[in-house]
Amino acid sequence: xxxxxxxxxxxxxxxxxxxxxxxxxxxxYVIHDYFISYVLTKAKEAxxxxxxxxxxxxxxxxxxxxxxxxxxxxxSVFYQESMYLKPEYTEExxxxxxxxxxxxxxxxxxxxxxxEFRPEVPVDITGMTILGMVNWTYKWYQPGGEKTIDxxxxxxxxxxxxxxxxxxxxxxxxxxxxxxxxxxAEDKL
Amino acid sequence: xxxxxxxxxxxxxxxxxxxxxxxxxxxxYVIHDYFISYVLTKAKEAxxxxxxxxxxxxxxxxxxxxxxxxxxxxxSVFYQESMYLKPEYTEExxxxxxxxxxxxxxxxxxxxxxxEFRPEVPVDITGMTILGMVNWTYKWYQPGGEKTIDxxxxxxxxxxxxxxxxxxxxxxxxxxxxxxxxxxAEDKL
DNA sequence: TGGGACAGACCAACCAGTCGGTCTCTGCCT
DNA sequence: AGGCAGAGACCGACTGGTTGGTCTGTCCCA
Numbered sequence: 001x002x003x004x005x006x007x008x009x010x011x012x013x014x015x016x017x018x019x020x021x022x023x024x025x026x027x028x029y030v031i032h033d034y035f036i037s038y039v040l041t042k043a044k045e046a047x048x049x050x051x052x053x054x055x056x057x058x059x060x061x062x063x064x065x066x067x068x069x070x071x072x073x074x075x076s077v078f079y080q081e082s083m084y085l086k087p088e089y090t091e092e093x094x095x096x097x098x099x100x101x102x103x104x105x106x107x108x109x110x111x112x113x114x115x116e117f118r119p120e121v122p123v124d125i126t127g128m129t130i131l132g133m134v135n136w137t138y139k140w141y142q143p144g145g146e147k148t149i150d151x152x153x154x155x156x157x158x159x160x161x162x163x164x165x166x167x168x169x170x171x172x173x174x175x176x177x178x179x180x181x182x183x184x185a186e187d188k189l
Numbered sequence: 190x191x192x193x194x195x196x197x198x199x200x201x202x203x204x205x206x207x208x209x210x211x212x213x214x215x216x217x218y219v220i221h222d223y224f225i226s227y228v229l230t231k232a233k234e235a236x237x238x239x240x241x242x243x244x245x246x247x248x249x250x251x252x253x254x255x256x257x258x259x260x261x262x263x264x265s266v267f268y269q270e271s272m273y274l275k276p277e278y279t280e281e282x283x284x285x286x287x288x289x290x291x292x293x294x295x296x297x298x299x300x301x302x303x304x305e306f307r308p309e310v311p312v313d314i315t316g317m318t319i320l321g322m323v324n325w326t327y328k329w330y331q332p333g334g335e336k337t338i339d340x341x342x343x344x345x346x347x348x349x350x351x352x353x354x355x356x357x358x359x360x361x362x363x364x365x366x367x368x369x370x371x372x373x374a375e376d377k378l
Numbered sequence: 379t380g381g382g383a384c385a386g387a388c389c390a391a392c393c394a395g396t397c398g399g400t401c402t403c404t405g406c407c408t
Numbered sequence: 409a410g411g412c413a414g415a416g417a418c419c420g421a422c423t424g425g426t427t428g429g430t431c432t433g434t435c436c437c438a
Contacts, residue, residue, distance in 0.1 A: 003428060013385045014429080020383095024428065083269050120369040125336070125344045132325025133318045140317050147314070155314045162352035182309040192394060203395080204419045213394065385434075392427075400419075407412085 001081065029089045032078050035071035036096045039064055043103045053111030054161065054169065058178050060104060061130065061160060062153040068137045069149035075138045104130060108164075116169040130160060155180065190270065218278045221267050224260035225285045228253055232292045242300030243350065243358065247367050249293060250319065250349060251342040257326045258338035264327045293319060297353075305358040319349060344369065 003024055007017050021027045046059035068075060085093070105127045111117035134156065141152070158180045162170075169175065192213055196206050210216045235248035257264060274282070294316045300306035322345065330341070347369045351359075358364065 002426080004426090014387095015385045015431090016383075018429070080272050083272075118369075118371065120371040121344060121347065122336075125341060126348070128325065128329050129322045129345070129348060132323070132328075133321040136317065136321025136325060139321075147311075152314060155310060156318070158310065159315070159318060159352040163348040180307075180309040182307065191392085193392095202419045203421095204397090205417075207395070208417060208419095379438100381436105381438090383434105383436085385432105387430105387432090389430075390428100393425090394423105396423080397421095398419105400417105402415105402417080404415090405413095408410090 001077070023086075025086050025089050028078065028081055028085060029093065031074050032082070032093050033096075035067050035074045035078075036093075036100065038070065039067050040096065040100055040103075042066075043100060047103060047107065052116075053107050053114055054116050054165065054175055054178070056107050057104075057111065057160070057164075058157050060107060061134065061157050062150070064130075064134050065137065065153035065156055066149055068134075068141050069143060072138065072141065072143065079138060101127065101131065111164070116166060117164045118166050121164065126164065133159075154178075190266070212275075214275050214278050217267065217270055217274060218282065220263045221271070221282050222285075224256050224263045224267075225282075225289065227259065228256050229285065229289055229292075231255075232289060236292060236296065241305075242296050242303055243305050243354065243364055243367070245296050246293075246300065246349070246353075247346050249296060250323065250346050251339070253319075253323050254326065254342035254345060255338055257323075257330050258332060261327065261330065261332065268327060290316065290320065300353070305355060306353045307355050310353065315353065322348075343367075 003014065003017060006024075006027075007013055021030070042063035043060045046056050046063065049059065050056050082090075082093075105123055108117065108123045108126055112119055112123060137152070141149070143149075147155075157178050161175070161178050165175070192203065192206060195213075195216075196202055210219070231252035232249045235245050235252065238248065239245050271279075271282075294312055297306065297312045297315055301308055301312060326341070330338070332338075336344075346367050350364070350367050354364070
């Protein structure tokens with residue numbers, strides 16, 4: 001996407017564009033900030049809303065998935081254009097992405113220490129797994145598709161918790177709501 | 190990466206480059222073919238090597254992860270530059286990536302029908318989850334890092350099978366080797 | 379009347395791709 | 409054997425088009 005395309009499709013002009021942004025890179029930075037702020041806020045809320053790592057993780061994942069619904073255009077543009085960002089901006093962006101990553105890692109570590117998450121699965125790989133599976137949704141998620149974003153989020157939560165929780169934690173009544181129902185009614189896949 | 194950089198860093202010339210490739214896009218296509226051929230071959234081998242979906246899935250994931258070790262430079266270049274590929278090449282590439290995706294989906298479907306995989310988790314989302322978590326490794330995997338690629342593969346397999354297998358399938362003796370040991374020896378994370 | 383919001387012609391840099399030319403190896407004719 | 413022709417490998421100056429960014433100027437409101 002060139003600056004000329006941007007200004008023509010948004011109905012302004014080169015002059016107007018560079019009146020508001022120092023450079024094309026700054027626009028990309030602003031776009032990134034738009035959605036990273038959302039997930040960071042939501043993750044911090046989740047972190048302070050409860051003391052149970054399992055609950056926190058569920059909330060983090062659900063809001064993480066939701067961002068791909070709310071800001072799909074922003075995210076697509078970011079991943080398409082971010083390769084050629086100038087170092088000054090990449091650094092700032094990396095900081096925010098790192099602090100998000102660390103929130104997830106911290107939550108996984110807490111769950112492990114609380115004895116709810118299986119101790120034999122390493123926190124770092126699990127963290128990158130979550131980031132990978134959720135971030136990848138920008139490649140295939142279609143708003144208005146057969147599954148809503150909340151349904152997709154619930155499936156992700158089910159998958160992650162089923163592989164993370166210890167057998168005893170899985171039995172807890174208050175966590176049953178995080179698992180997909182395996183009722184008689186077959187899923188209409 | 191410009192053509193000028195490519196030829197200077199590889200010690201040839203513009204003329205030499207365009208003698209071997211029709212265009213810069215063709216080079217990218219060749220690079221992609223290099224590693225997609227590997228995973229496709231391995232996945233087909235896995236598919237015909239056994240009748241048990243669980244075993245097949247384990248082999249597919251393990252070889253899928255391994256490609257990021259064997260061809261990391263190829264894969265990084267591909268994801269960095271593939272945005273601006275001309276349609277003719279994107280189509281060809283998409284075909285191969287789709288056939289890989291379909292192998293995974295088929296395997297998941299078979300496991301579901303065989304009663305080994307939980308029927309309540311949808312095949313399509315699970316498939317995209319696997320593709321996402323594995324494909325994302327190109328962003329963080331470092332050859333020579335603290336975990337080998339086979340260890341990472343085993344962790345992925347453990348996570349996926351733990352969330353996919355039914356309780357009864359998890360008990361099967363021949364599948365125990367796919368799970369991380371939860372021995373007394375604490376993981377040195 | 380002066381300053382912020384915007385317009386759009388313009389520019390320098392850069393890029394993929396071209397094209398005329400050189401160098402070298404091979405095989406064939408004498 | 410020696411020379412020669414021609415094909416393929418490779419070179420790099422050049423080009424046409426595109427890009428991010430600038431600059432002069434206009435409009436409008438306080």
